[in-house]
Amino acid sequence: MSIKIENLSYIYDQGMPFETIAVDNISFDIENGEFVGIIGHTGSGKSTLIQTINGLYKPSKGKIFINDIDLTDKKVKKSDIRKKVGLVFQYPEYQLFEETVYKDIAFGPKNLNLKADEIDIRVKESMKLVGLDFEKLNEVSPFELSGGQKRRVAIAGVLAMNPEVLILDEPTAGLDPKARDEILKQIEILNKKKKVTVLLVSHSMEEVANLVDRLIVLDKGKKVLDGDVRSVFKEYELLTDIGLGVxxxxxxxxxxxxxxxxxxxxxxxxxxxxxxxxxxxxxxxxx
Amino acid sequence: MIKTDKLNFEYDDGSFKLENIDINIDDGEFVVIIGHNGSGKSTLAKLFNGIYLPNSGKIYVNKMDTSDEELIWEIRKSAGMIFQNPDNQIVATIVEDDVAFGPENLAIERSEIRNRVDKSLKTVGMFDYINKPTTSLSGGQKQRVAIAGILAMQPKCIILDEPTAMLDPVGRKDVMRTIHKLNKEEKITIVHITHFMNEAVDADRIIVMDQGKKIMEGTPKEIFSRVKDVRNLGLDVPQVTLLAHMLKDEGINIDDDIIKIDEMVEKLCQLK
Structure with a gap:
């Protein structure tokens, strides 16, 4: 699934005294199957940007095409896009709510009116994809799990929708090194084996250096760098200037x-x- | 400042226990506790502050026994605590009110509260935000306001439980700079719990926890030079330490206890 962003801007409180431009005239194309890191300091506009891609925010200006479908077109059903573009928010474990791990992951597919056996397949598959043991954990309350496990349940819930694009907003924030490496490994497998297009939002250059194919660097709402990892890392001074460590x-x-x-x-x-x-x-x- | 003596602790449901922990943290020390999630480091922090009480053994904070109910408020006054999530620690809507909350509850005189609030906010570099709504602050700024709130209680020791885990690199640096300053200039004892190894390199001492036990203890150089042991625990070592080890394995004459970039630059330039 390809994504095309054209001159996209998003302005909070447009026309109000506290008007702020969060995304400022950004354009880029993402090919089917790419693994792209979106890097930026807090307030750089990265979270706003990904929420426009999934249709949660309506752009103030510009266009977004998902597989040539114009997301800004009023006739396009946003719910169709959201089935294809899965978004994992920051600290997704705060959004768990069901009694068991199984029910929590099944919630999305259930709302698609899928049959019980199809739901069952999807729950099992998603748990496997994120490295959770189905037999051991499917009847457990998600609230009894460790932080890293909870986060995997939340990601599995998004995967159960079979998205073609997966967007993750800082999926490793607050995890310890071991849990961090495990989650990143699973995301890499999803991209390489299942050919899911992945957009990974992060503020850690160390984390993305060995993972993604391409990096888009944002600063104050603008796209400042876009290219393969090595060419972006060459811009050592610019990266340090905008508060991103290398x-x-x-x-x-x-x-x-x-x-x-x-x-x-x-x-x-x-x-x-x-x-x-x-x-x-x-x-x-x-x- | 903090001393534990054969400390044992178990949660009521038996899910986790700390075993036989002996730790002695001196006045004015900067100690970092590392360990992966579930190693017992946060439980330990809560025991230091009297939030949990040991099943057996003793904990003394500033020579006061935490199991003595009458001393608990004195203990919490001398050992303040900062938690991971900045949003959970802010109680007021305006920065200065938030910092004043602690001393107000100690029934301190108004003019003295004013002094303490101003001084604390200056120390953490947030004085310019004194009248700002707390909701307008970034995560790192909220953590520094929370630290100012603790400072206003004039503690001897601050225990920080992963204070930077939810912050971005800039917020992280600001918080680290602040706690180092408190340690150096105000002589406040710091117990910093983290899993970012880069935050541990400037500590006086590192304590490594695993499965409820203290398994290593030493200076940052002593700990990180044990690259294999540390990595086997699922923890990182600084990239330059790993690099030094790999170079040594290749036969390069280099110390394996390098933990900082500048140190590495010096060593490599000497070799050239």
Whole structure:
């Protein structure tokens, strides 16, 4: 499923004294099956942007096409779009409400008037996709689970709608490193194996560096960078200026270069940093 | 400042227990407690503050026994607590009212409350927001207002339970800068619970919890240089520490207890 955003703006309280432009004339295309990271500081407009994509906010200006269907067209049924574009909000575990894990995940498909056996298949599949043990957990109350597990139940609830696009707003906020790595792994599998188009909103460059194909960086409502991960990380100074940290190793290489090293590669992770530094150290001693 | 003696604690439903914990935190120390979710670090924090009481063993806060009911308010006055979710800790609609809430409840004189509110807000760098509605603040600003509220009670120690977990990088930096300043300038003992390893590198000491037990304790260099042990617990080490280890394995002559970027830059430049 492809997404096309054209000159999109969203203005809160338009015409009021507290008018604020949250999204400022943004355009981009996302191809079917892409894994895109949307990065920005708090207040950069990333959450507003994704809520317009799912049809929750009506853009003040501009157009959104989902598979060539114009979302801003009044005749388009928003509910049809929402079935295709699944949105996982920040702290989605706060939205769990049912008595059992099964019922919570089944809530969406049930509202689609699906048959009981189809719902059953979807619940089982979704739980498997997020790495939850069906036999062990389906009858458990979601409120008895750990934070990381609760979040997976919430994500499974969205997956049970069989979305073609999955948008996640900071899915790892507040999780410990282990739970964080597990959830990111599952999202990666969804993208690679199930070919779901994924938009991942994050403010952690370290988190997205090894995960996504492409990064869109927002600042004060504007799109400031858009490209593959390596080309975005090259803009070290711009990223730091707008309050986004880069991974420690990227900063390290940058500082080494300021001290007279000549490392041309943009490194994304520790392994790459090791290789770049080894090359530098060993290369020099061969001179 | 805080001392536990063979502390044991179990939840009523038996779901989790802390076993035989001996911890001694000195006056003025900056201690970080790390461990993955469910390791017992938050439970420990709640025991330090007398929210939970031990099943056996003792906890002394500023030499006061937390199981002595008559001392509980004195204990909470000397050891203030900050929690993870900024929205759950703000009680008033205006910043200064929120900070004044604690001292007002201690029936402190009006002029003294004024002094304390102003001073606390200045210390955390939020004085410019004194008359602002609390709802207009960012997460990091709310956390700093919450810290100011604790400061207005003039505590000797502040226990922070993952105060940065819900913040963005800028909010996180501001909160960290604030608590380091409180430690250095106001000599307040800090117990900081986190799973961001980058927040632990400047601590005096790190305590690592796993499955309700204290399993490691030492300076940041001592802890993080045990890369394998730390990662086996499902925790991160700083990227530069991991890098130093990998370089050492490749035969490069480099210390394996590097924890900061600038340190790494110096070492590598010497090698060149």
């Amino acid at each position: 991974p420690q190793v990227t900063e390290l290489i940058n500082k080494l270069n300021l001290r007279g090293c000549n490392i041309k590669e943009t490194v994304l992770n520790v392994e790459e940093a090791k290789n770049a530094i080894l090359k530098q150290l060993r290369g020099d001693s061969n001179d």
